[in-house]
Every structure is written in C-alpha cells, then in structure tokens.
Ligand code: HEC
C-alpha cells in the first residue's frame with residue numbers, strides 16, 4: 001500500500017501543478033495586458049449625423065467642415081483668407097480627428113487648457129489650433145474670437161464630450177519604441193520609392209485635387225508642406241503617424257511597415273527641404289526638449305545630428321540619470 005502511494009505522489013503533484021496553472025490562466029485572462037491596437041477598448045467619436053438642427057449643431061458642423069476642407073477657406077485660394085499652405089487639418093488629423101492613432105482629437109476637450117513644455121505656458125484650445133495654423137499649415141494665426149475659431153473649438157469640445165476630465169482615450173497618441181541605432185534616411189528613401197511615391201509623388205509634392213481646392217495626396221516636403229517647427233518634423237511623431245496610418249489604403253490593425261521601416265522613412269522625409277520658421281520663444285526650459293528635438297541648445301552634450309536621427313536611447317538614458325540625480 002505504502003509503495004503504491006509513494007509512487008502516486010509525483011502524479012498527484014503533477015495534477016495539482018496543472019490545476020494551479022489552468023486556474024491562473026483562467027483568472028488572469030480578464031486582466032491580461034493587451035498589446036495590439038484592436039484588442040483595447042476603443043474610443044468612438046459621437047455620431048455627427050445625430051447632431052440636432054439647432055444653431056449649436058450648425059456651429060459644430062461648420063467646425064468639422066473647416067477641419068476637413070481647411071484649404072477651401074484658408075488655402076492659397078481660400079474664400080475667407082489666403083493664409084495657409086493649402087493642406088487640410090484632416091490630412092494629419094485623420095477622419096476629422098476621430099481615428100485612433102491618427103492624431104486623434106479624442107483627448108483635446110478632456111485635457112485642455114493644459115501646460116505644455118514647448119511654450120512653457122498653459123495653452124487654450126484656441127492657442128493650440130493656432131499653433132497648427134502657423135506650423136503644420138505654415139500659415140498665420142486666426143483671431144481667437146472669430147466665427148471660424150469658435151466653430152472649430154465647438155467641434156473639438158463636442159467630439160470629446162463623453163471623455164472624463166483629465167482622461168486620454170486609448171489611441172489619442174501614438175508612440176513607437178526607439179531603435180537601438182540611428183534612423184537611416186538612405187534606407188528610408190528606398191522604402192519611400194516602394195510604398196509612398198505612388199501617391200505622394202517623386203518629389204514629395206503630393207497631388208492637388210482641383211475640385212476640392214485641397215490635396216488628393218498632401219505634400220510631405222517642399223515649399224507647400226508643414227514647416228520645421230511643426231510637430232511632424234520630429235521623427236518620433238512622424239514615424240508613429242506613418243506606422244499606423246500609411247500607406248493610406250491600409251488598415252491600422254495591420255500596419256504594413258515594420259517599426260524600423262517607419263523610422264527610416266520618417267528620417268528620409270525629415271532630411272528633405274521644407275519651409276523654415278523660427279519660434280525663438282519655444283522650449284523656455286531647454287532640459288524639457290524631447291530627445292528627438294533637432295535644434296540646440298541642449299542641456300546634454302549630444303549633437304543636433306543625433307537629436308534628429310538618433311540613436312535616442314543614450315539621450316533618454318542620460319536625461320533620466322540627470323533627473324534621478326536631481327531628485
Ligand atoms: C502636418 C500635419 C498637421 C496638420 C495639417 C494639422 N495638425 Fe494639428 N497636430 C499635428 C500633430 C503631429 C500634433 C501633435 C503634436 C505633438 O504631439 O507634438 C497636432 C496637435 C493638434 C492639437 C492638440 C491635440 C492634443 O491632443 O493635444 C490640436 C487641437 C490640433 N492639432 C488642431 C489642428 C487643427 C484645427 C488643424 C487645422 C487648422 C491642424 N491641427 C492641422 C499635425 C497637424
């Protein structure tokens with residue numbers, strides 16, 4: 001009897017072990033860390049078609065229209081003013097800012113006014129919109145009390161009306177992990193030729209849509225593109241946008257580019273000529289410049305070249321070491 005029992009012991013232990021593992025797997029399935037974009041709870045914009053036919057509804061609709069067809073109103077042949085490069089807000093804020101990982105506007109109403117390191121002040125939504133007017137649209141700011149500004153702000157507030165104060169829905173910003181090497185514009189040029197040129201053109205010039213007065217395919221560099229003070233000029237912003245949104249005829253659930261390809265093609269685009277505009281008031285605290293901000297002075301000893309293309313990990317590590325030392 002004893003002999004039988006002791007020979008069962010390993011069996012019994014084995015079964016207990018298996019039960020424990022199964023149990024753990026079942027328990028943790030509810031809180032498993034989800035990694036791919038399509039698995040997480042998605043934010044959905046309110047339905048524009050359900051807006052009432054009221055004056056407020058009209059204002060919101062007009063705000064959306066300005067974001068979708070910006071060029072028609074403010075482009076080189078704009079009906080209100082001729083103060084921008086002809087791009088539409090929607091060229092970068094995909095589907096009027098409702099698409100997760102497409103520079104979505106989902107966190108605007110919930111987080112503004114907010115302090116931003118670039119300006120060193122608490123920014124209003126109006127201030128932030130005029131930032132994109134001057135940098136991304138390489139244009140002039142509009143009056144913050146104008147009908148157009150009020151309409152865009154109304155649209156953004158309406159979009160984020162169900163997001164709790166201070167919350168940032170999943171997909172409100174996109175990040176890619178840093179590469180261990182510098183991003184490579186040469187490699188990026190090859191990728192550009194294969195995956196981007198068919199729409200954005202051999203000189204990154206895009207293609208005008210004469211019917212809508214905007215671009216069918218917006219320019220990626222050259223005189224009609226965003227300027228060097230725009231968010232997309234930083235290659236971390238550009239690489240993440242490209243990864244999740246380009247080529248445009250793909251879905252975000254199945255990106256076509258690897259992270260490396262996205263970084264390299266971003267490096268190529270950022271190495272090309274574009275409008276230059278200076279904002280000497282930017283980054284009042286130089287130690288708050290992000291690792292991939294390509295203009296000095298810096299609070300570290302890395303070159304502008306490394307701050308533009310990487311490798312960024314040593315820069316980030318040095319920064320973390322420094323701030324730990326201060327604490
Ligand atoms: C060339 C691309 C581009 C265009 C065109 C553009 N933006 Fe942006 N915009 C960006 C990027 C990139 C960011 C995020 C910048 C960052 O994280 O540093 C941004 C940020 C914003 C934000 C803040 C979002 C947040 O959650 O903090 C608002 C609001 C905004 N843009 C409005 C507009 C409006 C309105 C227009 C048109 C008048 C416009 N943008 C045109 C690229 C663009």
Ligand code: HEC
Pocket residue numbers: 088090091092094095192195196197198199200216217218219220232238241242246247248249257265
């Ligand atoms: C099928 C055509 C197509 C292809 C291929 C394509 N794009 Fe785009 N791209 C678009 C369109 C259309 C937009 C504007 C989206 C909108 O207005 O809704 C855009 C917008 C952009 C923008 C933001 C606006 C700007 O002009 O800066 C960037 C950056 C960009 N594309 C980069 C790329 C890169 C890099 C590739 C290759 C990996 C690529 N695209 C491939 C059609 C395309």
